[in-house]
Amino acid sequence: MRKKFESNVAQEIPKTKLNEPELPWKITDEDLEQIVSKDEGYEALTKDTSPLKARAIFLIALVSAVFLFIVNLAADFMTANENMRTEMIKRSLDTNTLQYNLQKAVAEKAQAGERATQLEKKVEDLNAQKALFTDVIESLTKKGEDVPSED
Amino acid sequence: MYIVKDICRAIRTKTKKATVQLFLNYKGGTGKTSISSAYGYYLAKIGKRVLMIDLDAQAHLTACFNQESIRRNKSLYGVVVSGERLSDIVVDTSLERLKLVPSSISLSALELPLYRMPIGEFRLRQALRNVDKDYDYIIIDAAPSIGLLSLNAILACDELLVPLLADFLSFHGLKILLETLASIEKEFQFYLGKMHIFLNRYNSAYPVCRECQEAIHKFYPQYSLKTVINEAYEIMDASSMGKSLFEVHPDSKAAEDIKDLVYEVNGFK
Numbered sequence: 477m478r479k480k481f482e483s484n485v486a487q488e489i490p491k492t493k494l495n496e497p498e499l500p501w502k503i504t505d506e507d508l509e510q511i512v513s514k515d516e517g518y519e520a521l522t523k524d525t526s527p528l529k530a531r532a533i534f535l536i537a538l539v540s541a542v543f544l545f546i547v548n549l550a551a552d553f554m555t556a557n558e559n560m561r562t563e564m565i566k567r568s569l570d571t572n573t574l575q576y577n578l579q580k581a582v583a584e585k586a587q588a589g590e591r592a593t594q595l596e597k598k599v600e601d602l603n604a605q606k607a608l609f610t611d612v613i614e615s616l617t618k619k620g621e622d623v624p625s626e627d
Numbered sequence: 628m629y630i631v632k633d634i635c636r637a638i639r640t641k642t643k644k645a646t647v648q649l650f651l652n653y654k655g656g657t658g659k660t661s662i663s664s665a666y667g668y669y670l671a672k673i674g675k676r677v678l679m680i681d682l683d684a685q686a687h688l689t690a691c692f693n694q695e696s697i698r699r700n701k702s703l704y705g706v707v708v709s710g711e712r713l714s715d716i717v718v719d720t721s722l723e724r725l726k727l728v729p730s731s732i733s734l735s736a737l738e739l740p741l742y743r744m745p746i747g748e749f750r751l752r753q754a755l756r757n758v759d760k761d762y763d764y765i766i767i768d769a770a771p772s773i774g775l776l777s778l779n780a781i782l783a784c785d786e787l788l789v790p791l792l793a794d795f796l797s798f799h800g801l802k803i804l805l806e807t808l809a810s811i812e813k814e815f816q817f818y819l820g821k822m823h824i825f826l827n828r829y830n831s832a833y834p835v836c837r838e839c840q841e842a843i844h845k846f847y848p849q850y851s852l853k854t855v856i857n858e859a860y861e862i863m864d865a866s867s868m869g870k871s872l873f874e875v876h877p878d879s880k881a882a883e884d885i886k887d888l889v890y891e892v893n894g895f896k
Binding site: 491509 | 710746803819842
């Protein structure tokens with residue numbers, strides 16, 4: 477009989493304030509009151525008011541959220557548009573600069589070509605002059621050699 | 628001078644919070660209702676303001692005070708679920724200082740809405756705050772079941788009284804109860820105020836009763852009471868008449884045992 481009682485003793489028994497100092501509650505009376513009043517407030521809101529009125533806050537929030545989203549989208553679009561326009565202007569400017577440089581290079585090339593032609597002509601002229609002077613000098617040299625034989 | 632003292636005592640009485648005592652045992656038939664009804668009655672008789680709460684849907688405590696057949700519009704169901712005032716459902720008894728919160732079959736449907744409510748474990752504790760300044764003692768008779776309503780009672784009480792039959796099966800049931808209470812303490816991070824384990828229907832002629840008593844004192848010495856409630860027909864007799872033991876058999880041994888219990892639990896001299 478004794479063994480039966482001994483083998484049925486609780487493995488864990490409550491500590492109680494008798495043996496332990498009082499533990500603070502995880503949840504205080506003030507917390508309980510707050511939770512209850514919030515719950516009652518929500519219940520009153522859903523029970524006493526019409527469904528549309530009860531959801532007014534949610535509707536307003538939803539409409540505001542959608543409106544803000546659209547405005548944000550439009551703002552993003554306009555910003556992207558503006559950035560693209562600025563980019564295009566910049567590219568156009570670069571293109572114009574390149575074109576100008578190209579034209580300038582072409583003009584310089586033409587100028588250089590003309591100069592080369594002029595120089596060639598001058599060289600021809602000088603060569604012709606040289607040939608002439610050579611003939612003159614040869615003829616004069618030949619004349620000088622003929623004159624001493626008459627004595 | 629005496630008038631000043633009376634006024635001071637009245638003010639102290641009005642502002643002092645009631646001691647909430649719960650009679651609990653998950654095993655049925657241990658005498659919770661019979662003893663709690665006599666216990667509460669005696670406390671009121673010696674001048675304390677007592678509120679008894681019947682938390683059992685079977686409404687046996689309500690029957691002990693002859694209130695079970697009265698139909699009521701409001702009940703504890705409305706108090707716990709809808710937040711109605713507890714003071715609106717308090718009824719008088721034959722003793723002026725003893726009030727009762729009767730039970731009804733509607734309590735059997737209370738568990739389900741409690742589960743769906745926020746802080747469903749604390750509803751009774753919340754409800755008692757409305758009346759705890761109006762009484763010296765609030766005695767709760769809980770149902771013999773492990774459920775959310777019992778948990779409400781445990782979390783609302785300051786002291787736990789555990790009546791135990793003096794036999795092996797009840798001792799085994801006590802093991803389950805204590806382990807459950809220990810896990811509740813851990814879960815809710817609070818320590819029960821006091822716990823008192825006492826034997827009911829004790830018969831010193833039966834060896835098993837003596838063994839059970841020895842086992843209680845040996846293994847749970849910090850909680851076991853010296854007082855035992857001896858086996859007596861007077862308690863059953865009184866409850867069957869819808870009256871208190873102290874009305875029907877005031878001079879019986881059972882009445883003496885209840886008085887000893889009241890004095891030992893509350894430290895009266």
